[in-house]
Amino acid sequence: xxxxxxxxxxxxxxVPFKGGFxxxxxxxxxxxxYLREAQNFECSTTSGYQTxxxxxxxxxxxxxxxxxxxxxxxxxxxxxxxxNTITGVTSxxxxxxxxxxxxxxxxxxxxxxxxASETLNVSGAPQATTTALAITDGASTTLLxxxxxxxxxxNYRADIAAITGSGNILGVIMYNxxxxxxxxxxxxxxxxxxKSTSSGWSQVTLYYELSFTVGSGTAPAEAATITxxxxxxxxxxxxxxxxxxxxxxxxxxFIISAPAGGSFPAGAFTAGVTATCSxxxxxxxxxxxxxxxxxxYNFYGGTGTNxxxxxxxxxxxxxxxxxxxxxIVTGMTSDVPIHVRCHKNHLFLAFSGSVQHSSIxxxxxxxxxxxAAELAMGDTVTGFMPQAGTETTGALAVFSRNRISILYGxxxxxWNLVTYLQDAGAFAHTIQQVGHTLMLDDRGITTLxxxxxxxxxxxxxxTLTQNIQTWINERRTKALSxxxxxxxxxxxxxFSDKSAAYITLDxxxxxxxxxxxxxxxxxxxxxxxxxxxxxxxxxxxxxxMVYQMEKGTSLDGSDIEAYAHLGFNxxxxxRMRKRFRKAVFEVQGTGYAEFQFSYDLGYTSTEIPQSGITxxxxxxSGSKWDSFTWDAFIWDGQTLSPAETDMTGTAENVSIKIxxxxxxxxxxxFSGVVLNYSPRRLLR
Numbered sequence: 001x002x003x004x005x006x007x008x009x010x011x012x013x014x015v016p017f018k019g020g021f022x023x024x025x026x027x028x029x030x031x032x033x034y035l036r037e038a039q040n041f042e043c044s045t046t047s048g049y050q051t052x053x054x055x056x057x058x059x060x061x062x063x064x065x066x067x068x069x070x071x072x073x074x075x076x077x078x079x080x081x082x083x084n085t086i087t088g089v090t091s092x093x094x095x096x097x098x099x100x101x102x103x104x105x106x107x108x109x110x111x112x113x114x115x116a117s118e119t120l121n122v123s124g125a126p127q128a129t130t131t132a133l134a135i136t137d138g139a140s141t142t143l144l145x146x147x148x149x150x151x152x153x154x155n156y157r158a159d160i161a162a163i164t165g166s167g168n169i170l171g172v173i174m175y176n177x178x179x180x181x182x183x184x185x186x187x188x189x190x191x192x193x194x195k196s197t198s199s200g201w202s203q204v205t206l207y208y209e210l211s212f213t214v215g216s217g218t219a220p221a222e223a224a225t226i227t228x229x230x231x232x233x234x235x236x237x238x239x240x241x242x243x244x245x246x247x248x249x250x251x252x253x254f255i256i257s258a259p260a261g262g263s264f265p266a267g268a269f270t271a272g273v274t275a276t277c278s279x280x281x282x283x284x285x286x287x288x289x290x291x292x293x294x295x296x297y298n299f300y301g302g303t304g305t306n307x308x309x310x311x312x313x314x315x316x317x318x319x320x321x322x323x324x325x326x327x328i329v330t331g332m333t334s335d336v337p338i339h340v341r342c343h344k345n346h347l348f349l350a351f352s353g354s355v356q357h358s359s360i361x362x363x364x365x366x367x368x369x370x371x372a373a374e375l376a377m378g379d380t381v382t383g384f385m386p387q388a389g390t391e392t393t394g395a396l397a398v399f400s401r402n403r404i405s406i407l408y409g410x411x412x413x414x415w416n417l418v419t420y421l422q423d424a425g426a427f428a429h430t431i432q433q434v435g436h437t438l439m440l441d442d443r444g445i446t447t448l449x450x451x452x453x454x455x456x457x458x459x460x461x462x463t464l465t466q467n468i469q470t471w472i473n474e475r476r477t478k479a480l481s482x483x484x485x486x487x488x489x490x491x492x493x494x495f496s497d498k499s500a501a502y503i504t505l506d507x508x509x510x511x512x513x514x515x516x517x518x519x520x521x522x523x524x525x526x527x528x529x530x531x532x533x534x535x536x537x538x539x540x541x542x543x544x545m546v547y548q549m550e551k552g553t554s555l556d557g558s559d560i561e562a563y564a565h566l567g568f569n570x571x572x573x574x575r576m577r578k579r580f581r582k583a584v585f586e587v588q589g590t591g592y593a594e595f596q597f598s599y600d601l602g603y604t605s606t607e608i609p610q611s612g613i614t615x616x617x618x619x620x621s622g623s624k625w626d627s628f629t630w631d632a633f634i635w636d637g638q639t640l641s642p643a644e645t646d647m648t649g650t651a652e653n654v655s656i657k658i659x660x661x662x663x664x665x666x667x668x669x670f671s672g673v674v675l676n677y678s679p680r681r682l683l684r
């Protein structure tokens with residue numbers, strides 16, 4: 001009788017990628033799918049880990065991530081180099097050359113349409129002849145397409161400039177789809193406000209302040225002309241700080257254009273308004289090196305009267321509507337607020353340990369007579385955040401470094417300031433709202449939310465970062481800025497070492513926390529919605545550049561290096577050896593990408609042969625699943641698809657590792673991995 005060998009039993013386990021970064025839970029207690037090392041992956045709200053999107057410099061000109069290229073077939077008769085501008089002799093079309101390939105040019109910045117057969121000039125001299133019409137995005141492979149798109153992006157990127165001046169970007173915000181940013185001038189003697197345009201950054205004109213008293217009758221309309229003798233100016237904004245026009249006691253300021261005819265002298269105006277001019281106008285200027293923060297609010301009720309309210313720690317608070325910059329006078333001896341928030345139709349400003357708010361509905365009025373008030377906090381305020389309530393009940397969380405207070409009520413008649421926590425607070429510029437409030441405290445990233453077990457008005461706090469607390473502890477004093485990403489339900493916090501933490505949430509539940517490494521410091525960040533409802537995120541850096549996040553495939557032209565190392569998986573048998581045979585990944589993408597796969601066996605023991613590195617190529621187009629060879633296959637980018645590779649080696653556990661490094665790969669999402677293995681003997 002012939003003996004028959006029994007086939008090895010092959011078992012299968014699916015490991016979903018979920019939970020995020022965890023460096024403190026012991027290996028035996030770590031759930032499947034969590035990561036022991038990670039960089040530049042983020043947790044998806046629909047499960048899985050995905051490589052982060054890139055960011056790119058911004059000044060209002062064409063975005064690198066939005067550009068295209070074309071293939072122009074030619075017969076080369078002379079010499080054409082990368083960077084040359086070609087001109088069609090017949091069509092007068094022009095383009096910039098990205099690559100010179102045998103038989104064709106890769107071109108971008110195309111103006112006009114090249115003829116199918118015409119001479120191409122470079123600097124007035126003929127160098128080639130076209131043999132066909134240009135084909136937009138006409139690369140022959142998905143790899144070439146990705147590379148040519150990247151070359152076009154690099155070309156457009158080179159046109160985008162830093163804001164003129166010196167030092168950091170001091171603050172950035174988008175308002176009515178225009179990006180505004182502050183930066184010190186070249187000599188660092190003043191801060192300057194800039195706005196994005198289709199031709200790059202343009203300096204915003206700051207007008208003049210002109211004080212008045214005993215105004216009566218009717219306030220001059222905006223765009224009216226006021227005159228005092230031979231001097232006149234256009235009124236840009238009327239700032240009523242006290243009194244009334246009807247009662248003849250109006251006092252305040254006009255924001256005016258540059259006066260014609262010299263400077264205004266003191267005395268009664270002679271035309272345009274019945275009031276007394278207090279003296280010469282003053283040019284609005286900004287002291288340098290502030291740290292700006294903003295809130296957008298509508299005190300005026302109109303459909304177009306949302307305005308920016310801001311402060312910067314070294315100048316007066318302000319209102320800005322994209323044209324008129326209005327410094328706000330509170331009456332403080334040192335009128336330099338450090339934080340700002342609009343709440344219940346009041347403008348709130350923090351001055352160290354003092355919180356003050358304007359009269360209800362009047363952000364220019366700061367007199368107790370008209371309803372303004374001061375709240376003593378007993379600690380340096382680090383920020384505000386309104387808390388959700390009903391239309392008649394509101395709460396404002398007031399944070400300091402070592403205390404959280406809650407201001408209940410709707411106005412001076414019923415304010416009730418309550419100390420919520422004495423031993424917890426927040427670092428400045430880390431407080432955000434993602435359905436509930438998150439902030440960085442000494443204990444880590446903490447959440448503040450309305451309690452579901454009590455009536456509205458009670459709150460609970462919890463720390464979210466226990467599993468990465470050592471990582472947070474190394475960086476908590478380095479926090480620079482934070483933002484939310486609405487489309488991804490994320491809270492992001494940025495540190496001075498160019499690292500960041502991306503926390504993905506599902507309601508109040510943490511889906512996962514991931515460490516990120518950028519190429520540039522995010523000194524200040526703004527995120528919000530554009531007029532069409534889409535989300536935009538911008539950050540200003542220490543090099544004078546403004547960058548837009550969630551754009552492109554690179555970190556402003558540099559590679560995105562992403563890796564994810566799963567915890568050691570025992571497959572529910574920590575003392576049993578397993579022979580690992582195959583890994584099958586579920587991967588999703590939108591274009592060409594590659595990733596490297598490897599794995600560690602038996603706690604990376606030197607006594608066990610460890611794996612090499614396998615590179616998997618994915619193009620997500622033109623799938624032919626029944627005819628592919630390993631490392632050279634493609635699949636449909638519209639569906640979730642598997643990628644498989646063999647494994648070798650025997651150990652009690654395995655740690656799966658994936659890595660991607662490129663400036664042109666598309667985003668990849670990994671839902672999980674299927675492991676094929678055979679159980680072996682118990683460890684001795």
